[in-house]
Amino acid sequence: MNPSKRRSWAEPFKIKMVEPLKMLKREERQKCLEEAGYNTFLLRSEDVYIDLLTDSGTNAMSDWQWAGMMTGDEAYAGSKNYYNLEQAVQHYYGYKYLVPTHQGRGAEHIISQILIKPGTFVPGNMYFTTTRLHQELAGGTFVDVIVDEAHDPANLHPFKGNVDLNKLDALVKKVGADKIPYITIGVTVNMAGGQPVSMANLKEVRAYCQKHGIRVVLDATRAIENAHFIRTREKGYGNTSLAAILREMCSYSDAATMSGKKDLLVNIGGFLALNEWDVFEEARNMVVVYEGLHTYGGLAGRDMEAMARGLVEAVSEDHMRARVGQVEYVGEKLIEAGIPVVRPIGGHAVFLDAKAFLPHLKQVQFPAQTLAAELYLESGIRSMERGIVSAGRNKETGDHYYPKLELVRLTFPRRVYTQAHCDVLIESVEAVYENRTKIKGLKMVYEPKYLRFFQARFERE
Numbered sequence: 001m002n003p004s005k006r007r008s009w010a011e012p013f014k015i016k017m018v019e020p021l022k023m024l025k026r027e028e029r030q031k032c033l034e035e036a037g038y039n040t041f042l043l044r045s046e047d048v049y050i051d052l053l054t055d056s057g058t059n060a061m062s063d064w065q066w067a068g069m070m071t072g073d074e075a076y077a078g079s080k081n082y083y084n085l086e087q088a089v090q091h092y093y094g095y096k097y098l099v100p101t102h103q104g105r106g107a108e109h110i111i112s113q114i115l116i117k118p119g120t121f122v123p124g125n126m127y128f129t130t131t132r133l134h135q136e137l138a139g140g141t142f143v144d145v146i147v148d149e150a151h152d153p154a155n156l157h158p159f160k161g162n163v164d165l166n167k168l169d170a171l172v173k174k175v176g177a178d179k180i181p182y183i184t185i186g187v188t189v190n191m192a193g194g195q196p197v198s199m200a201n202l203k204e205v206r207a208y209c210q211k212h213g214i215r216v217v218l219d220a221t222r223a224i225e226n227a228h229f230i231r232t233r234e235k236g237y238g239n240t241s242l243a244a245i246l247r248e249m250c251s252y253s254d255a256a257t258m259s260g261k262k263d264l265l266v267n268i269g270g271f272l273a274l275n276e277w278d279v280f281e282e283a284r285n286m287v288v289v290y291e292g293l294h295t296y297g298g299l300a301g302r303d304m305e306a307m308a309r310g311l312v313e314a315v316s317e318d319h320m321r322a323r324v325g326q327v328e329y330v331g332e333k334l335i336e337a338g339i340p341v342v343r344p345i346g347g348h349a350v351f352l353d354a355k356a357f358l359p360h361l362k363q364v365q366f367p368a369q370t371l372a373a374e375l376y377l378e379s380g381i382r383s384m385e386r387g388i389v390s391a392g393r394n395k396e397t398g399d400h401y402y403p404k405l406e407l408v409r410l411t412f413p414r415r416v417y418t419q420a421h422c423d424v425l426i427e428s429v430e431a432v433y434e435n436r437t438k439i440k441g442l443k444m445v446y447e448p449k450y451l452r453f454f455q456a457r458f459e460r461e
């Protein structure tokens with residue numbers, strides 16, 4: 001398209017409350033970074049200028065959601081907000097039963113404990129940290145069945161989140177379908193760069209799994225962003241509403257785990273949604289032990305109301321166009337500047353390719369961790385490592401996993417930053433890129449046992 005002809009999307013909202021930002025001097029940032037052990041998770045939010053650590057729970061709620069907060073029914077049992085949420089989930093996702101949880105991992109814990117027996121295998125289209133850990137803690141072994149293209153940051157496949165049916169079939173042949181309780185399909189795939197799964201692929205996987213008696217569980221955390229990509233990239237969906245696409249996507253699965261902190265425009269909340277009564281019964285029993293009564297699952301009534309209303313707003317085409325449009329804006333400008341990023345640009349984040357950015361560093365020198373630290377030092381922008389630190393260790397060999405992708409994630413909170421913030425970000429990344437040859441690697445000096453990326457500490461080499 002001729003860029004001068006392009007019509008801008010602009011934010012489909014105006015701002016009525018602001019939160020001032022603080023900007024530190026470079027020496028102050030250096031001190032903060034050392035105190036945080038070169039781990040952006042350990043920085044204080046106050047010391048951050050533009051916070052792109054995550055899109056999880058960092059969303060700005062609308063006036064309608066805040067109004068809903070005031071209608072919170074804080075009854076211990078049977079809160080009206082639970083029924084509102086149940087109705088919204090049934091309507092938009094199409095599942096029959098709802099179990100609210102405090103956030104996504106609460107739902108992952110419950111479904112993993114119910115369906116996974118020790119010695120079984122759980123295929124998935126690339127792992128997600130908490131999902132895989134809950135599967136492993138339940139005694140399962142995760143097996144990656146994503147298409148090869150997902151591991152290549154330069155490949156332009158429009159649906160890099162797709163499941164490779166041959167890989168799935170090879171697993172079934174090797175271990176037997178009875179050893180596979182379910183497949184997890186992430187829509188979109190966070191760890192691959194926010195890459196979507198096509199409707200055609202969901203259909204194919206469903207048909208294959210039905211034949212072999214394997215359940216399909218969606219990680220629906222960013223399913224509405226995925227629906228946007230199906231709408232814009234997959235033949236035959238250009239005029240279909242996001243809501244209809246979402247329903248169809250979910251119709252090819254038996255259950256979904258959900259982190260409301262992403263798509264659903266809230267700061268806390270999640271759920272497990274199911275179609276099978278028996279599994280629902282067990283989940284409803286378990287949620288009482290680990291989260292709270294089955295009509296609140298660790299959430300306040302007001303949180304459930306905000307999530308129900310957030311869902312209505314999230315399926316609006318204007319919202320999603322601006323949401324993904326902002327991410328694409330940054331991605332395209334960085335590509336124009338010659339910065340190595342994962343392509344195509346995903347739905348919730350732009351991923352810098354740290355291996356290509358800092359080719360002089362070996363993977364054990366933590367190039368992505370280093371780059372995230374450097375970007376904070378340059379301009380107070382907080383990002384996150386998604387590479388060898390996040391991948392953790394192989395529990396058998398004790399060695400690091402060595403993921404092919406070594407990325408820094410610039411993640412965009414929904415409705416929080418403006419295009420001017422985006423321009424500052426683009427300039428800052430360019431400034432780090434200009435000085436890249438002088439950047440030294442890191443060594444890990446403290447390593448926690450689980451999900452080490454959250455709390456690990458580093459020093460400069």
Ligand SMILES: *Cc1c(COP(=O)(O)O)cnc(C)c1O
Nearest residue numbers: 103104105128190219221259261
């Ligand atoms: C955030 C996330 C989760 C976990 O949800 P929480 O609400 O953080 O517990 C699971 N899967 C994906 C893809 C996510 O992005």
